[in-house]
Amino acid sequence: xxxxxxxxxxxxxxxxxxxxxxxxxxxxxxxxxxxxxxxxxxxxxxxxxxxxxxxxxxxxxxxxxxxxxxxxxxxxxxxxxxxxxxxxxxxxxxxxxxxxxxxxxxxxxxxxxxxxxxxxxxxxxxxxxxxxxxxxxxxxxxxxxxxxxxxxxxxx
Amino acid sequence: xxxxxxxxxxxxxxxxxxxxxxxxxxxxxxxxxxxxxxxxxxxxxxxxxxxxxxxxxxxxxxxxxxxxxxxxxxxxxxxxxxxxxxxxxxxxxxxxxxxxxxxxxxxxxxxxxxxxxxxxxxxxxxxxxxxxxxxxxxxxxxxxxxxxxxxxxxxxxxxxxxxxxxxxxxxxxxxxxxxxxxxxxxxxxxxxxxxxxxxxxxxxxxxxxxxxxxxxxxxxxxxxxxxxxxxxxxxxxxxxxxxxxxxxxxxxxxxxxxxxxxxxxxxxxxxxxxxxxxxx
Numbered sequence: 001x002x003x004x005x006x007x008x009x010x011x012x013x014x015x016x017x018x019x020x021x022x023x024x025x026x027x028x029x030x031x032x033x034x035x036x037x038x039x040x041x042x043x044x045x046x047x048x049x050x051x052x053x054x055x056x057x058x059x060x061x062x063x064x065x066x067x068x069x070x071x072x073x074x075x076x077x078x079x080x081x082x083x084x085x086x087x088x089x090x091x092x093x094x095x096x097x098x099x100x101x102x103x104x105x106x107x108x109x110x111x112x113x114x115x116x117x118x119x120x121x122x123x124x125x126x127x128x129x130x131x132x133x134x135x136x137x138x139x140x141x142x143x144x145x146x147x148x149x150x151x152x153x154x155x156x
Numbered sequence: 157x158x159x160x161x162x163x164x165x166x167x168x169x170x171x172x173x174x175x176x177x178x179x180x181x182x183x184x185x186x187x188x189x190x191x192x193x194x195x196x197x198x199x200x201x202x203x204x205x206x207x208x209x210x211x212x213x214x215x216x217x218x219x220x221x222x223x224x225x226x227x228x229x230x231x232x233x234x235x236x237x238x239x240x241x242x243x244x245x246x247x248x249x250x251x252x253x254x255x256x257x258x259x260x261x262x263x264x265x266x267x268x269x270x271x272x273x274x275x276x277x278x279x280x281x282x283x284x285x286x287x288x289x290x291x292x293x294x295x296x297x298x299x300x301x302x303x304x305x306x307x308x309x310x311x312x313x314x315x316x317x318x319x320x321x322x323x324x325x326x327x328x329x330x331x332x333x334x335x336x337x338x339x340x341x342x343x344x345x346x347x348x349x350x351x352x353x354x355x356x357x358x359x360x361x362x363x364x365x366x367x368x369x370x371x372x373x374x375x376x377x378x379x380x381x382x383x384x385x386x387x388x389x390x391x392x393x394x395x396x397x398x399x400x401x402x403x404x405x406x407x408x409x410x411x412x413x414x415x416x417x418x419x420x421x422x423x424x425x426x427x428x429x430x431x432x433x434x435x436x
Contacts, residue, residue, distance in 0.1 A: 011312045014316050
C-alpha cells in the first residue's frame with residue numbers, strides 16, 4: 001500500500017503509451033474515419049443528384065406525354081372536321097348531280113313532247129288537208145291549188 | 157471462532173498485499189516475503205504485480221488498437237475495426253465537446269486513459285482468488301491483479317497529467333500569466349496570500365481527487381469482492397448466497413468500471429482544457 005517506485009514506473013509507462021497512441025494509433029484511425037465520412041457525404045450527394053435528375057426526367061416525360069396527347073387530340077379533331085367536310089361536299093355534289101339529271105330529263109321530256117306535238121300537228125294538218133281534199137275534190141285541182149294547200153298546211 | 161476471524165483477517169490482508177521487489181534493510185535486493193518486510197523497503201521498491209498487469213493491459217490495448225490502425229480502411233469496416241472506431245469516435249466526441257483549444261496530444265491521451273483504465277478496472281471482474289491461487293501454485297507469494305487498486309498506479313497517472321497541465325499552462329499563458337492566475341484572483345492583487353491559498357488548494361486538489369476517486373472506487377469494489385469471497389468457505393447456504401451476491405456486484409461493478417474510466421478521461425480533458433484557457 002505504500003508509495004514507491006511503482007509511481008514513477010507508471011508515469012513513464014503512461015507517457016510512453018500516450019506517445020505510442022498519438023504516433024501510431026490515433027492518426028490512421030481518425031484519417032480512415034474522415035475519409036469514410038467524405039465518401040459517405042459524396043455518395044449521399046450523388047444520390048441526391050440522381051434523385052433530382054430522376055425528378056426532372058419524370059417531369060419531362062410527363063410534359064412530352066401531355067404534348068403528345070394534345071397533338072393527337074388536335075389531329076383527331078382535324079380529321080373529324082375534314083371527314084365532315086368531305087361528307088358535306090359529297091352531299092352537295094350528289095345534290096347538284098341529281099338536280100342536273102332532273103333538268104336534263106325534264107329537257108328531254110319537253111323535247112319529246114314538242115316532237116310529239118309537231119308530229120301530231122303534221123298529222124292533223126295532213127288529215128285536214130286530206131279532209132279538205134275529199135270535200136273539194138271536185139272543185140279543186142291539186143296542182144292548181146297547191147300553193148293554197150301548202151300555205152294552209154303551214155298555218156296548221 | 158478466534159481462529160476463524162484470524163483466518164478471515166489474514167485472507168483479506170493477503171489479498172491486499174502487493175508483490176514487492178525492493179531493497180532490504182541489509183542492502184540486498186529481493187522480493188519481500190512478508191508485509192512488514194515490504195513496508196520496511198520504503199520508496200526504493202516496486203510493486204511488481206500491479207506494474208506488470210498495468211503494463212500488460214496497456215500493451216494489450218495498444219496492440220489491439222494498433223492492429224486496426226495499420227489496416228484501417230475507409231471501406232466497410234470489419235467487426236473489430238467497427239468496435240475500435242466506435243470507441244475512437246466516442247473519445248473524439250468527448251474531446252471535441254470539452255476541449256476547445258488545439259493540441260494533438262489530448263485526444264490520443266484521452267483514448268489511452270479510457271481504454272487502459274477500463275482494462276485495469278476490468279481485472280476486478282476476474283474472481284478474486286483465481287490469479288492469486290495460480291500465482292501461489294507457481295511459487296509467487298502475493299499477487300494483486302487490479303492495478304487501479306494500487307494508489308501508485310492512479311497517482312502515477314494523475315501526477316503525470318498534473319505535470320502536463322502545468323507545462324501547457326506555462327507554455328500557453330507564459331510564466332507570468334500562470335503565476336498571475338494563481339495569485340491575482342479571485343480577490344484582486346491586495347489579497348494575494350488568500351488568493352494563493354485558494355488557487356493553490358484548487359490546483360493541488362485536481363490530481364489528488366482525480367487519482368483518489370479512481371483508487372477509492374476500485375479499492376472499495378475489490379474489498380467487497382474479497383468479503384463476498386469469504387462467504388464461500390462458510391457452508392453451502394452462505395456459499396450459494398455469496399455466488400449470487402458476487403454476480404450481482406459484478407453486474408453493478410461493470411457500470412462502475414466503465415464510469416470511472418470515463419470520469420478519469422473526461423476530467424483529464426477538462427484539466428487540459430483549463431490549462432489551455434487564457435482566462436477562466
